Amino acid sequence: MLDCAIIGGGPAGLTAGLYATRGGLENVALFEMGMPGGQITQSSEIENYPGFFEHDKTGMDFMDTWQKQCFHFGLKHEMKKVESVEKTGEHFTVTVEGGETYEAMTVITCTGSVPKRAGFKGEDTYFGKGVSTCATCDGFFYKNKPVTVLGGGDTALEEAFFLSNICSDVYVVHRRGEFRAAPPTLDRVMRKENIHLITDSVIEEAVGDAMGLSGVDIKNTKTNEITHMDNTGLFVFVGHNVNNGVLKDDKGGFICDVTDWGQVVVDLSMKTNVPGLFMAGDIRIEAPKQVVSAAGDGSIAALQVISYLQELA
Amino acid sequence: MLDCAIIGGGPAGLTAGLYATRGGLENVALFEMGMPGGQITQSSEIENYPGFFEHDKTGMDFMDTWQKQCFHFGLKHEMKKVESVEKTGEHFTVTVEGGETYEAMTVITCTGSVPKRAGFKGEDTYFGKGVSTCATCDGFFYKNKPVTVLGGGDTALEEAFFLSNICSDVYVVHRRGEFRAAPPTLDRVMRKENIHLITDSVIEEAVGDAMGLSGVDIKNTKTNEITHMDNTGLFVFVGHNVNNGVLKDDKGGFICDVTDWGQVVVDLSMKTNVPGLFMAGDIRIEAPKQVVSAAGDGSIAALQVISYLQELA
Numbered sequence: 001m002l003d004c005a006i007i008g009g010g011p012a013g014l015t016a017g018l019y020a021t022r023g024g025l026e027n028v029a030l031f032e033m034g035m036p037g038g039q040i041t042q043s044s045e046i047e048n049y050p051g052f053f054e055h056d057k058t059g060m061d062f063m064d065t066w067q068k069q070c071f072h073f074g075l076k077h078e079m080k081k082v083e084s085v086e087k088t089g090e091h092f093t094v095t096v097e098g099g100e101t102y103e104a105m106t107v108i109t110c111t112g113s114v115p116k117r118a119g120f121k122g123e124d125t126y127f128g129k130g131v132s133t134c135a136t137c138d139g140f141f142y143k144n145k146p147v148t149v150l151g152g153g154d155t156a157l158e159e160a161f162f163l164s165n166i167c168s169d170v171y172v173v174h175r176r177g178e179f180r181a182a183p184p185t186l187d188r189v190m191r192k193e194n195i196h197l198i199t200d201s202v203i204e205e206a207v208g209d210a211m212g213l214s215g216v217d218i219k220n221t222k223t224n225e226i227t228h229m230d231n232t233g234l235f236v237f238v239g240h241n242v243n244n245g246v247l248k249d250d251k252g253g254f255i256c257d258v259t260d261w262g263q264v265v266v267d268l269s270m271k272t273n274v275p276g277l278f279m280a281g282d283i284r285i286e287a288p289k290q291v292v293s294a295a296g297d298g299s300i301a302a303l304q305v306i307s308y309l310q311e312l313a
Numbered sequence: 314m315l316d317c318a319i320i321g322g323g324p325a326g327l328t329a330g331l332y333a334t335r336g337g338l339e340n341v342a343l344f345e346m347g348m349p350g351g352q353i354t355q356s357s358e359i360e361n362y363p364g365f366f367e368h369d370k371t372g373m374d375f376m377d378t379w380q381k382q383c384f385h386f387g388l389k390h391e392m393k394k395v396e397s398v399e400k401t402g403e404h405f406t407v408t409v410e411g412g413e414t415y416e417a418m419t420v421i422t423c424t425g426s427v428p429k430r431a432g433f434k435g436e437d438t439y440f441g442k443g444v445s446t447c448a449t450c451d452g453f454f455y456k457n458k459p460v461t462v463l464g465g466g467d468t469a470l471e472e473a474f475f476l477s478n479i480c481s482d483v484y485v486v487h488r489r490g491e492f493r494a495a496p497p498t499l500d501r502v503m504r505k506e507n508i509h510l511i512t513d514s515v516i517e518e519a520v521g522d523a524m525g526l527s528g529v530d531i532k533n534t535k536t537n538e539i540t541h542m543d544n545t546g547l548f549v550f551v552g553h554n555v556n557n558g559v560l561k562d563d564k565g566g567f568i569c570d571v572t573d574w575g576q577v578v579v580d581l582s583m584k585t586n587v588p589g590l591f592m593a594g595d596i597r598i599e600a601p602k603q604v605v606s607a608a609g610d611g612s613i614a615a616l617q618v619i620s621y622l623q624e625l626a
Contacts, residue, residue, distance in 0.1 A: 022361055048331060051362065188626055268580075295363050295605050300606055307471070310501065
């Protein structure tokens with residue numbers, strides 16, 4: 001019987017593992033198929049995680065210390081893909097690919113979310129090298145430079161507004177003629193002089209070289225005209241998929257409260273409505289999608305697991 | 314007019330400053346009388362902040378990078394002691410010692426809390442060198458070693474239980490004959506074989522040398538007998554003072570919702586009930602009092618400030 005099963009090996013899961021084991025739990029496993037580290041390992045530069053400020057280091061370098069540290073206190077790594085989590089009586093059953101099961105007193109789910117890709121040519125090639133899905137993370141790298149934003153929803157326009165306070169000009173490319181964002185958001189964006197809306201258009205291709213992205217080809221879908229823009233930053237906001245699959249039950253519902261957007265409902269203690277089941281990181285409601293906040297969540301969830309187990313003792 | 318006034322320069326305040334300025338706000342000031350860094354600068358070793366795992370570095374070394382990084386993006390340091398924060402119409406007035414005032418669109422209060430000192434001889438001398446006020450932070454340094462705990466309330470006994478899963482023996486020293494902790498907590502503690510309750514007793518002196526704490530003298534207040542215990546860890550849990558003074562109004566109340574314990578009520582977004590007023594770190598309800606969670610709070614509060622200002626735009 002595991003004291004705690006941690007599902008997912010990004011910043012939230014690793015920190016939860018560090019706090020659970022360093023807090024005295026002896027039987028804690030982190031389930032992650034590959035190398036732990038999470039989305040941040042794809043970043044070429046990080047400067048907003050407090051305490052890490054080395055411009056020549058990548059996301060992979062950044063996670064190096066985390067892995068050593070978080071496994072130092074006895075956390076076990078199960079290189080397995082979790083299929084489902086189920087509460088059976090007082091404890092949980094974690095089923096992995098192939099059908100093997102683990103029993104656990106508590107579960108912390110840290111499977112995160114994945115930004116959707118738009119599917120244009122060059123998107124994968126330049127991801128993390130000019131193509132980004134996070135304005136908070138990467139906007140500053142384009143201070144006083146022009147950037148392109150792809151998307152037409154609330155998030156895309158809010159992020160465009162965020163970028164407009166940092167970048168010289170923000171070109172918002174949207175495939176439709178009208179924006180589906182909330183009217184006040186659209187109003188604010190339209191009043192901002194350095195935001196330029198390019199409707200009925202798609203990204204035809206992200207172009208660049210070994211140094212990264214150098215520009216974007218924008219195609220007008222009505223005229224088929226292609227405009228090239230020299231632009232070293234391209235932000236794609238076409239939605240997120242929350243990785244909540246492990247929390248689905250047999251009937252297509254969820255084992256805990258989940259919003260219409262798929263995010264798990266938690267309180268300040270990272271508790272769900274199911275006793276013993278905790279969340280951390282981008283899977284939860286109102287997640288700011290930052291390494292430091294995901295790590296903070298992980299510490300909170302692990303300390304709550306320890307309290308929960310104390311109360312059962 | 315400041316876009317944001319950040320009050321307090323610990324991990325929460327520094328991270329809020331990093332995120333606010335890197336997020337494009339140009340007029341952000343962090344108010345802190347001395348060098349920023351917070352309580353953690355008093356620690357001799359840190360191993361639970363993910364990404365920092367160097368056993369020869371102190372809390373002061375740890376905060377070195379933070380200061381460079383968090384002030385790198387234009388955050389201003391106001392070396393002033395804030396006396397009060399007041400909401401006047403749409404914005405805030407921050408008054409500092411001497412009466413000078415600053416106007417701010419938003420405020421993030423990160424003034425933290427301070428563990429109370431018990432007042433015994435040697436307590437200050439060995440603080441951070443064997444005397445601790447945080448089991449989560451420092452318990453692991455005494456793995457399989459005996460430790461002493463001072464205190465008789467719920468927190469003291471919960472922390473003693475936490476330590477009993479890590480340390481060989483936990484000696485709980487309490488000045489009264491009875492414990493005022495909740496009965497279930499006391500029950501659990503009494504069932505734990507390696508927790509030993511020493512009632513009607515106080516810490517007479519913490520003793521040690523240049524290497525740090527080496528033992529404690531415990532005095533029985535009924536017999537005046539003194540027992541010396543060789544013990545390199547002493548945890549003091551005699552309460553916390555929440556530093557909420559800046560939020561007091563003229564009438565002795567608070568400008569926002571505060572619990573009976575003095576912690577400020579927030580939601581997952583670090584919002585208080587006052588629009589534009591945010592909290593981060595140990596001043597808020599349910600704060601786990603960890604560097605990583607305080608930093609996470611700081612990032613959340615700053616991103617919320619940016620959204621709040623966008624909505625006003």
